[in-house]
Amino acid sequence: MAKTGGGSSTEGWGQFLQYSFNKSNFAVENNAIAGRSARSFTREGRFQAVADKLKSGDWVVIEFGHNDGGSLTPTDNGRSDCFGEGSQTCSTTYNGVAETVLTYPAYYEKAAAMFLGKGAKVIMSSATPNNICESGSCSWGPSRFDYYAWYAAAVAGGTAKGVYHVPHGYYAAQAMKNLGTTVVNANYPNDHTHTSAYMADIMAKSFVLGLKCGTSALGAAVTNTTSSMSSTILGPCISFNSTVPI
Template sequence: MKNKLLFSFLVLFSFCVFAAIQQQRPTLYIIGDSTVRNGSGKGSDGLWGWGSLVGAHFDTTRIHLENHAIGGRSSRTFLTEGRWDKIMASLKPGDFVMMQFGHNDGGAINDTSRARGSIKGIGDETDEIDNLLTKKHEIVHSYGWYMKKYINDTKSKGATAIVCSLVPRNVWKEGKVQRASSDYGKWASEVARSEKAFFIDLNEIIAKKYEADYSEAKLKSEFFPGDHTHTNYAGAKFNAQAVVEGLKDLKKCPLTKYLKKK
């Protein structure tokens, strides 16, 4: 009887210690679209997002990762669907939020299909609509407005915001990968700078790496089996490495101390 009680006590004690350690670890929350997390996060039809593979570069005994990205979402709909509220409910000082949106923000603002578009740019203009898809009245803001909200909400919790420009598509022109340097990549950079958040120019980092070692045809064969936007496992792994490279270049970003030491 005494041995059973002792065993039960040790099990309970171990569980409490483990729970305490888990609570003490900071969490890296990742938010974005299907290029960050495809399907269940374990790949969908062979397609993967970089957020599902970037955890391999972190010491997960010291930091916890949660990839909340979901396919089809824009900076607007990730918020309006209540997904951001769930993160805010648990976000705590010392945590991190890494965000990448833009691929879906250029869609229609109001239709019966997806109604996910945001106003282009980083301004304060709004569009008041009766959403044909959700049947709700909604005030739609700019891409920059939504990104600013994620950044400032993160900072209000004592956490660190890291903005990524969107990963490039396998679209080339005259031997060069087409950049987002005149729209969403540019706006992501401007928002990060104005709100004093860390910024990884993922669009430019990956585009340069593609151009150095690949052609459009080779990329399609190795990374883009279905379309020009969604990568397979190898492509997502490649992009995750690019995220880490960009992270290492950030000066005084506290997230870097949780990367694995090689």
């Protein structure tokens, strides 16, 4: 979501979210920082900094996952979370400082509770996948992002009223598949993670479609209509009553 990261020719999707909201009613502020995980964002005080600026009625979108994987051993990179689905903790030393590392959903729970305490509402957004077309055909199946998507959804359903989930990964994969291999590969200029401005805009629109297809008041407030978005390469709305073939 960060404005820059992965090279000067890349752009984060958070910068494009503003174009889906009426500026008279909403001001979109992108606080994403490249290369962070839920853990490092917490340790650096960035969730707290967001909370300090919140007013009652604000919305916060949280999306992590690309940097949360890996292991704490033999070398801790400062980003990997403790593996688990709840209150598990891991002990580590990072940059010479002892640290108790929480699980991915625990960091989400803590951040959501902080934001709810400020009177805000929270969108737990599952991570966009890496380029699903880099092998020559566009397909997206079970991966480590399913793990993060499952936990994002679980936290959204269990934290408190006012916490919602957007399955951004599914909508992003759907849009890439609809675009096709040639277009998608041309818009990952440096690697399979960081997008060009064009693809960042697609990622933002795929998030908005997921938001619009959901049940939150924020989804009802976006300027794009569901019909106009689902009639393009972005759509349609995705039903999760059965396995989704992407």
